[in-house]
Amino acid sequence: MIIERAYIKSNREVANNIWEMHFEAPQIASEYSGSGQFINILVMNAWNHPLRRPMSIASVVKGNISIIYKIFGEVTQLLSEKKVGDEAELMGPLGNTFSNWKNGTYPILVGGGVGLAPILNLKNECDTHHVKYDIIIGARSGDEHFMDHEPEKNIILSTDDGTIGVKGTVMVPLEKMAKENENPYLFACGPEPMLEAVRNFALSNHIPAQLAVESYMGCGVGLCQGCVIHRQNGEIGRHSYHEKYSLVCLDGPIYEAKDIHFG
Numbered sequence: 001m002i003i004e005r006a007y008i009k010s011n012r013e014v015a016n017n018i019w020e021m022h023f024e025a026p027q028i029a030s031e032y033s034g035s036g037q038f039i040n041i042l043v044m045n046a047w048n049h050p051l052r053r054p055m056s057i058a059s060v061v062k063g064n065i066s067i068i069y070k071i072f073g074e075v076t077q078l079l080s081e082k083k084v085g086d087e088a089e090l091m092g093p094l095g096n097t098f099s100n101w102k103n104g105t106y107p108i109l110v111g112g113g114v115g116l117a118p119i120l121n122l123k124n125e126c127d128t129h130h131v132k133y134d135i136i137i138g139a140r141s142g143d144e145h146f147m148d149h150e151p152e153k154n155i156i157l158s159t160d161d162g163t164i165g166v167k168g169t170v171m172v173p174l175e176k177m178a179k180e181n182e183n184p185y186l187f188a189c190g191p192e193p194m195l196e197a198v199r200n201f202a203l204s205n206h207i208p209a210q211l212a213v214e215s216y217m218g219c220g221v222g223l224c225q226g227c228v229i230h231r232q233n234g235e236i237g238r239h240s241y242h243e244k245y246s247l248v249c250l251d252g253p254i255y256e257a258k259d260i261h262f263g
C-alpha cells in the first residue's frame with residue numbers, strides 16, 4: 001500500500017451526475033493486482049474534510065488509474081470541480097480482488113448505481129483473457145447510463161423507468177440469464193438493496209456469487225472499525241467481535257455471498 005500524490009489527467013461527466021477521472025499514479029498502479037481493489041482519496045487537506053473517500057479502481061493502464069464516481073455529498077462535489085493538472089493524494093491499492101472468473105464458470109457481471117467501476121474493470125479483464133460473460137448495468141433512468149444496450153453482445157442495460165433497455169431492476173435480466181447459462185457465477189457491485197437481492201437470489205438458487213461491498217468507510221486501513229459487515233453465522237468470540245463482523249477495508253471489499261449478510 002502506497003501513498004502517492006497524483007496528477008489529475010482528466011475529469012468529465014459521462015452521464016447525469018456520473019463522472020470519470022484519470023490519475024497519473026505510477027507507484028500505486030505498479031502494486032495493483034486486479035478488479036475489486038480501491039483507492040482512498042484525500043480530495044482536500046482541510047479540517048472539515050479530514051477523511052479520505054474510497055473509490056473503486058475502474059481501470060489501470062500503464063501508470064494511469066481511473067475511477068467512476070457519482071456526486072453524493074460535499075467531497076464528491078469537490079472532486080468533480082478538480083481540473084486537469086490539479087493533484088490529489090491517493091492511498092492504495094487497497095482491498096482484495098474478484099476471483100474464480102477464469103475457472104470455467106460463466107461470469108454474469110452486475111453493476112448498479114455507483115457500483116459500476118469494479119464491474120467495468122472486471123469486464124475489461126474478461127475481454128483481455130477471452131472469457132465469455134454477460135453484463136447487466138442498472139440505473140434509475142436512461143440519462144444515468146453511458147453505455148449502449150447491446151443484447152447481441154450480451155450487454156444489457158436496465159432502468160427503473162424503462163427509458164433504456166429492460167424495464168425494472170437488474171434482477172429482471174439477471175434471473176433470466178442465470179437460468180439460460182450453464183455454470184453461472186455472479187459478480188455484483190451496487191447499492192446495498194441491490195446486493196441483498198443478488199445475494200438472496202444466488203443463495204436460493206445455489207449459484208455462487210461474489211459481492212463488492214461499498215460500506216460507509218472512515219479510515220480504509222482497519223483503524224476506525226467503521227466499515228464492518230456481518231459475517232454469516234458469526235458468533236461473538238471470547239476476546240473479540242472479529243468472528244461476528246468483518247472489516248470491509250481489510251477483509252473485503254469482495255466477499256462470497258454466502259459468507260456475509262446485511263444485518
Ligand SMILES: Cc1cc2nc3c(=O)[nH]c(=O)nc-3n(C[C@H](O)[C@H](O)[C@H](O)COP(=O)(O)OP(=O)(O)OC[C@H]3O[C@@H](n4cnc5c(N)ncnc54)[C@H](O)[C@@H]3O)c2cc1C
Pocket residue numbers: 038053054055056057067068069070071072073074075076077114115116117118213214215216217253
Ligand atoms: C470500497 C468502496 C468503494 C467505493 N467505490 C465507489 C465508486 O467507485 N464510485 C462511487 O461513486 N462511490 C464509491 N464508493 C462510495 C463513495 O466512497 C462515497 O459515495 C463517497 O465517500 C461520498 O463522499 P461525499 O463526501 O461526497 O458524501 P458524504 O457527504 O460523505 O455522503 C453523502 C451521503 O451519501 C451516503 N453515502 C456516502 N458513502 C456511502 C457509502 N459508502 N455507502 C452508502 N451510502 C453512502 C450517505 O447517506 C451520506 O449521507 C465506494 C465506497 C467504498 C467503501
